[in-house]
Amino acid sequence: MNVSVNHLSFSYPDGTRALHKLTCQLTKNKVAILGSNGSGKSTLLQHLNGLYIPQSGTVEINGTRITKKNCMDIRKKVGLVFDHPDHQIFAPTVFDDIAFGPRNKGESEKDVARLVYEMMDWLNISHLQNKPPYHLSLGQKKKVAIAGVLAMEPEIILFDEPFSGLDPYSLDDFIEILNRLANLGQMVIITTHDVDLAYSWAEECLILQRGKALLQGDVHILENEKVMAEAKLRLPSLFSLFKETKYRPTNIQQAKTLLEQIVRKEPLMK
Numbered sequence: 001m002n003v004s005v006n007h008l009s010f011s012y013p014d015g016t017r018a019l020h021k022l023t024c025q026l027t028k029n030k031v032a033i034l035g036s037n038g039s040g041k042s043t044l045l046q047h048l049n050g051l052y053i054p055q056s057g058t059v060e061i062n063g064t065r066i067t068k069k070n071c072m073d074i075r076k077k078v079g080l081v082f083d084h085p086d087h088q089i090f091a092p093t094v095f096d097d098i099a100f101g102p103r104n105k106g107e108s109e110k111d112v113a114r115l116v117y118e119m120m121d122w123l124n125i126s127h128l129q130n131k132p133p134y135h136l137s138l139g140q141k142k143k144v145a146i147a148g149v150l151a152m153e154p155e156i157i158l159f160d161e162p163f164s165g166l167d168p169y170s171l172d173d174f175i176e177i178l179n180r181l182a183n184l185g186q187m188v189i190i191t192t193h194d195v196d197l198a199y200s201w202a203e204e205c206l207i208l209q210r211g212k213a214l215l216q217g218d219v220h221i222l223e224n225e226k227v228m229a230e231a232k233l234r235l236p237s238l239f240s241l242f243k244e245t246k247y248r249p250t251n252i253q254q255a256k257t258l259l260e261q262i263v264r265k266e267p268l269m270k
């Protein structure tokens, strides 16, 4: 899977310049896009699934350049889960909402039901299937929106700030779902302000600032103090903690193992 963006620029009708000559190549299955408010993350995602067509520059998905002509086909291959679930749930029941995509694709009712039940099971929302989506809590609505996009079986899935509004257990469940999708070979691209989460989860990171790609690479780019300050992002907590040592654990489990080894070598004074 390959997403290639070259010199992409985009301004909204009121003249706000949201993207400015943005260039990046994304190839890994777990990608995190980081940047402060207004840096262009959501605008970029909407270009990656053909909702917006580049005003200048190009966006290519697996070598196919997105144009006005093919953008509907691209949307079937690249699913987007918006940051606000109200933007994408509208059917009378949760079941119908999740079924909307596969029905639109012309799947048989039997296949639609199979997919919808599978997605509801993944997201632990089977008990909500007959409820009107507008009666749900924010986190529940988010899960319905996610299930709806997954039911379309896209090759690339874009999640705009998927973790906001989820309780800690739902967050863990959700990270597991993202990992499952990535392990199945789907490319998962998220935007997030959660630097710690990106540090522990992503295989590839992209830092945006004022519509430009400031830096791209593996999670260790998040340790670049100058770039992170420029992008108005906090350093990862684990990096701050281990900065003065030679160790670079990127997740809690690695940090725990390291600390156990260190304490075993030099037992702490009682």
Ligand SMILES: Nc1ncnc2c1ncn2[C@@H]1O[C@H](COP(=O)(O)OP(=O)(O)OP(=O)(O)O)[C@@H](O)[C@H]1O
Pocket (backbone or CB within 6 Å): 012, 013, 014, 016, 017, 018, 035, 036, 037, 038, 039, 040, 041, 042, 043, 044
């Ligand atoms: N519909 C719109 N009309 C005019 N300007 C817009 C519109 N949507 C976004 N913008 C502007 O485009 C710029 C980029 O916005 P975008 O939503 O892409 O940022 P973001 O990185 O997703 O921010 P956040 O972290 O707050 O979600 C901002 O300056 C924003 O004010």
Ligand SMILES: [Mg+2]
Pocket (backbone or CB within 6 Å): 041, 042, 043, 083, 160
């Ligand atoms: Mg946004």
